[in-house]
Amino acid sequence: xxxxxxxxxxxxxxxxxxxxxxxxxxxxxxxxxxxxxxxxxxxxxxxxxxxxxxxxxxxxxxxxxxxxxxxxxxxxxxxxxxxxxxxxxxxxxxxxxxxxxxxxxxxxxxxxxxxxxxxxxxxxxxxxxxxxxxxxxxxxxxxxxxxxxxxxxxxxxxxxxxxxxxxxxxxxxxxxxxxxxxxxxxxxxxxxxxxxxxxxxxxxxxxxxxxxxxxxxxxxxxxxxxxxxxxxxxxxxxxxxxxxxxxxxxxxxxxxxxxxxxxxxxxxxxxxxxxxxxxxxxxxxxxxxxxxxxxxxxxxxxxxxxxxxxxxxxxxxxxxxxxxxxxxxxxxxxxxxxxxxxxxxxxxxxxxxxxxxxxxxxxxxxxxxxxxxxxxxxxxxxxxxxxxxxxxxxxxxxxxxxxxxxxxxxxxxxxxxxxxxxxxxxxxxxxxxxxxxxxxxxxxxxxxxxxxxxxxxxxxxxxxxxxxxxxxxxxxxxxxxxxxxxxxxxxxxxxxxxxxxxxxxxxxxxxxxxxxxxxxxxxxxxxxxxxxxxxxxxxxxxxxxxxxxxxxxxxxxxxxxxxxxxxxxxxxxxxxx
Amino acid sequence: xxxxxxxxxxxxxxxxxxxxxxxxxxxxxxxxxxxxxxxxxxxxxxxxxxxxxxxxxxxxxxxxxxxxxxxxxxxxxxxxxxxxxxxxxxxxxxxxxxxxxxxxxxxxxxxxxxxxxxxxxxxxxxxxxxxxxxxxxxxxxxxxxxxxxxxxxxxxx
Ligand SMILES: Cc1ncc(C[n+]2csc(CCOP(=O)(O)OP(=O)(O)O)c2C)c(N)n1
Ligand SMILES: [Mg+2]
Numbered sequence: 001x002x003x004x005x006x007x008x009x010x011x012x013x014x015x016x017x018x019x020x021x022x023x024x025x026x027x028x029x030x031x032x033x034x035x036x037x038x039x040x041x042x043x044x045x046x047x048x049x050x051x052x053x054x055x056x057x058x059x060x061x062x063x064x065x066x067x068x069x070x071x072x073x074x075x076x077x078x079x080x081x082x083x084x085x086x087x088x089x090x091x092x093x094x095x096x097x098x099x100x101x102x103x104x105x106x107x108x109x110x111x112x113x114x115x116x117x118x119x120x121x122x123x124x125x126x127x128x129x130x131x132x133x134x135x136x137x138x139x140x141x142x143x144x145x146x147x148x149x150x151x152x153x154x155x156x157x158x159x160x161x162x163x164x165x166x167x168x169x170x171x172x173x174x175x176x177x178x179x180x181x182x183x184x185x186x187x188x189x190x191x192x193x194x195x196x197x198x199x200x201x202x203x204x205x206x207x208x209x210x211x212x213x214x215x216x217x218x219x220x221x222x223x224x225x226x227x228x229x230x231x232x233x234x235x236x237x238x239x240x241x242x243x244x245x246x247x248x249x250x251x252x253x254x255x256x257x258x259x260x261x262x263x264x265x266x267x268x269x270x271x272x273x274x275x276x277x278x279x280x281x282x283x284x285x286x287x288x289x290x291x292x293x294x295x296x297x298x299x300x301x302x303x304x305x306x307x308x309x310x311x312x313x314x315x316x317x318x319x320x321x322x323x324x325x326x327x328x329x330x331x332x333x334x335x336x337x338x339x340x341x342x343x344x345x346x347x348x349x350x351x352x353x354x355x356x357x358x359x360x361x362x363x364x365x366x367x368x369x370x371x372x373x374x375x376x377x378x379x380x381x382x383x384x385x386x387x388x389x390x391x392x393x394x395x396x397x398x399x400x401x402x403x404x405x406x407x408x409x410x411x412x413x414x415x416x417x418x419x420x421x422x423x424x425x426x427x428x429x430x431x432x433x434x435x436x437x438x439x440x441x442x443x444x445x446x447x448x449x450x451x452x453x454x455x456x457x458x459x460x461x462x463x464x465x466x467x468x469x470x471x472x473x474x475x476x477x478x479x480x481x482x483x484x485x486x487x488x489x490x491x492x493x494x495x496x497x498x499x500x501x502x503x504x505x506x507x508x509x510x511x512x513x514x515x516x517x518x519x520x521x522x523x524x525x526x527x528x529x530x531x532x533x534x535x536x537x538x539x540x541x542x543x544x545x546x547x548x549x550x551x552x553x554x555x556x557x558x559x560x561x562x563x564x565x566x567x568x569x570x571x572x573x574x575x576x577x
Numbered sequence: 578x579x580x581x582x583x584x585x586x587x588x589x590x591x592x593x594x595x596x597x598x599x600x601x602x603x604x605x606x607x608x609x610x611x612x613x614x615x616x617x618x619x620x621x622x623x624x625x626x627x628x629x630x631x632x633x634x635x636x637x638x639x640x641x642x643x644x645x646x647x648x649x650x651x652x653x654x655x656x657x658x659x660x661x662x663x664x665x666x667x668x669x670x671x672x673x674x675x676x677x678x679x680x681x682x683x684x685x686x687x688x689x690x691x692x693x694x695x696x697x698x699x700x701x702x703x704x705x706x707x708x709x710x711x712x713x714x715x716x717x718x719x720x721x722x723x724x725x726x727x728x729x730x731x732x733x734x
Contacts, residue, residue, distance in 0.1 A: 117591060121598055126645045129591070146645060180587060180648040304639040 026072020028099025053083025058418025074112030089408025125153030133166035150183030187318030211238030212276015221324035244398035260350035383439030413442025517548035609727030669719035
């Protein structure tokens with residue numbers, strides 16, 4: 001059966017069971033778009049290629065499937081770069097197809113030519129430039145396999161226009177054979193046995209679990225391990241939802257803005273069991289004083305993650321789910337009752353906290369109210385900054401794939417398109433984007449995508465008038481010089497203004513988010529008074545339309561506790577008893 | 578420490594750029610690099626000589642292994658491999674100095690591959706020490722140009 005390269009792409013979608021495609025057309029992908037009309041794949045036209053790839057990412061994170069997107073050559077492809085880096089840092093399976101100028105023109109600075117494989121090499125798991133149409137079927141098959149297997153990640157396939165138009169006489173392959181790529185799934189049994197005996201010998205064990213647990217679908221196995229062996233669990237930002245935060249064994253998130261009790265537990269534990277996590281610097285604080293009393297176990301599918309930052313006593317390379325399944329058959333409860341008592345005292349003594357006010361809404365209370373009103377049954381996406389940390393701290397996650405956030409790259413503008421992708425992948429589910437007033441403006445154009453496709457995403461803008469997280473650092477470490485972080489600053493402001501709120505501040509915030517929402521045909525609302533917050537939230541949750549809720553919150557609220565850069569985890573500032 | 582890393586990779590475009598990117602992204606200079614086909618034309622061998630912090634290089638090697646197109650990575654410990662490099666060196670030579678140069682060439686079992694009125698070009702193959710002692714000895718005559726292949730290596734076993 002012969003077909004064009006463009007038709008082969010569509011054939012691949014069919015074979016790989018791609019249901020949803022996000023993208024933006026252009027000259028070098030017209031052929032693929034033309035074939036798309038004959039396909040069952042549901043196509044979503046975003047308003048920016050960055051929106052397309054973050055939407056594919058949100059779809060992937062929330063469903064566990066591969067996210068697929070398409071963009072044209074040159075600017076279309078370069079607009080994908082931030083999304084690729086975002087997905088790469090968080091190990092999200094994405095296949096991104098880009099058009100390329102015809103092979104005869106490559107390297108000639110042709111119109112809308114960019115060296116896409118060159119540009120995307122460091123931000124992808126792998127990438128391909130298809131120079132020969134006969135290679136296309138194999139490359140497509142490999143790309144889907146590589147994106148999803150092992151430690152997942154984004155793969156780019158750059159397809160020149162003439163390759164899309166060439167006739168191919170080959171079928172789409174059924175299997176892949178890549179001699180140089182064979183991820184290790186089964187953990188070494190001897191290592192797993194060592195883990196089991198380390199656990200039974202431990203008096204103060206602690207599980208530190210990351211995004212790998214969610215990717216591997218190992219939440220049940222993790223929960224079984226924790227409950228069987230009576231081990232408290234802390235998770236990273238990426239790991240939120242892998243273990244129910246409502247469980248008494250949970251000490252919630254650790255790290256720079258983790259709970260005090262999680263960070264204290266890390267500093268006291270005698271056995272740190274890292275599962276699908278990578279000891280990021282936002283987690284460890286100063287490395288030399290991280291978990292000083294602990295023997296370290298590290299279970300991860302990626303050998304490069306092991307011993308990258310931290311000395312590991314018992315490494316286990318393998319798929320987390322498979323390893324935990326085996327481990328759980330060997331586990332005997334550790335003698336951890338004193339430790340658990342101690343942990344529960346730490347929890348009581350240092351809860352996450354903030355001061356409520358009668359006059360101004362506190363951002364933390366917005367998140368708390370949403371949690372309360374939904375009973376936790378929602379998908380929560382975040383932007384980046386304080387909004388992200390409050391969303392992580394004050395909502396209790398109990399199911400995997402319900403908290404979507406750009407952890408590794410920290411991409412402002414991720415949350416809204418990701419929420420769109422999550423809503424598409426989970427129709428009927430309540431999807432929020434907890435946003436900052438800065439971040440939301442980075443992909444605000446996707447309001448059109450949400451409205452046109454009737455996607456009832458709820459965007460909650462924690463509007464503090466600042467690039468709040470940066471402002472927080474300036475407040476704490478730069479003597480309150482709010483340089484470049486006041487979002488109201490303009491021509492009317494006095495020259496020497498240090499950016500702190502004062503009586504000369506412009507009265508109107510730009511933009512008016514309510515009007516923006518309305519201009520797009522979405523619902524726009526604003527709350528200013530604490531007393532109005534809950535009723536308005538209640539109301540918008542019921543609405544079956546996209547909503548922008550502009551919540552005016554206290555401008556100089558800080559995220560606490562905080563481990564300052566260069567400090568140890570137990571040297572937190574703020575919010576401690 | 579100086580490392581000699583030997584890689585088996587898919588013989589395809591783009592592979593070299595991926596490998597090089599692992600060094601350039603960390604601000605590491607590659608001292609030398611040699612690439613060529615193996616007995617299986619679909620596989621190339623790369624020999625990379627690089628200096629750097631052992632721990633960082635350990636990470637680089639793991640990252641190399643992780644690249645889809647890399648089949649095998651070996652970091653040779655001293656003495657574990659045979660290492661050779663070929664060098665062409667053009668030296669100033671007059672009628673008077675030429676015999677002296679030829680004597681050095683003989684001692685090192687090198688070859689003179691080109692002679693002009695005012696220069697000779699020497700070809701030398703060998704280990705690090707051999708090549709650098711030859712270069713030291715011809716230096717006083719005045720070196721006009723050097724071209725080196727970069728080191729290649731093979732396990733002794
Ligand atoms: C694309 C991008 N640019 C810059 C940053 C640096 N940055 C981190 S948090 C932040 C402030 C975000 O402001 P806002 O969205 O209003 O959130 P807030 O912290 O106020 O909740 C900035 C600028 C980033 N993370 N991403
Ligand atoms: Mg803000």
